[in-house]
Amino acid sequence: MELVFNDTVKAGTAEIYNKLKKSIPDLEWPVLAPYIFEINKIKKKNDFVILAHNYQTPDIFYGIADVVGDSLGLAIKGSKVKEKNILMCGVHFMAETAKIMSPEKKVYLPDMKAGCSLAESITAEDIRKLKKKYPNVPVVTYVNTSADVKSETDICCTSANAVKVVESLGVDEVIFLPDEYLAKYVSLNTNVKIISWKGKCEVHEKFSKKDVLEIKSRYKDLEVVSHPECPPDVIAASDFTGSTGSMINHVKNTKAKNIFLVTECSMSDNVQIENPNINFVKPCNLCPHMKKIELPKILDCLKNYNNEIKIDQDIAKNAKKAISRMIEVGR
């Protein structure tokens, strides 16, 4: 079926366009709108809920998503939805987390190649070796990991609750995987000794203290708000550090006129729409994995039930224990 930008589509997407018109070029809207219209129609008909991470582009974030949030928010809210099918606009580990939390539901990812450099930095075998090397030391794993890795883990965490999770264990030492920079951030905020791994986020590791200082020198009234996957010297030069969800909340309550969000690029576009009076300084980096999720692939997934996430039952059962334990600790 050919998708056209006719009067029905125009009227059916007018409210969304009103919200997005400052962030989407005029010429692009007639191409995007028919997809948005069709996706919103089909998701209801085929009993889908669409979850979208804060790094998705505004057409997805505001145009078609039912639930948006950071990794922790998506894990919690995704486990409570009523629809039979979940479509994840995010990366593979997020779709796996949704499947692990709702094994009775079907979970789909529009592009199975949407990975994550952190998830790819460690295997379940690496964890088994670490557990032999450090017997009786609990393993805390960032959710940015595969289901296999989570199944070898005592408890998961996200950037929203990493310190709280580590402290909830009541021990002197933990193995904290796989993000070296997040591990460093946690170690600066707790007395618990952290044994870390060498994984890095390919997006956040590109930011440097030099970038931050250069931008600070250009603006008088500027706040630097960074993600804990950034290098330690970038975090030290920031005014606030937190998960993508905490960054968004911080921005809502700040009085700063200019903000440098040191994180993935699309988040600034999304936050700008809700905060039109703030100037977002944007020397930001794109996550190539998050950007694999596009409207035509989403529509294909909803129509044809493509790319279903499958996880071995025993692996999923163990991984669920680690995620549920994290959810009990909360934000």
Ligand code: 13P
């Ligand atoms: P949040 O948990 O802060 O949303 O981060 C997820 C992520 O992939 C950051 O790069």
Ligand code: SF4
């Ligand atoms: Fe992974 Fe970094 Fe992309 Fe987040 S931004 S999904 S941590 S590669």
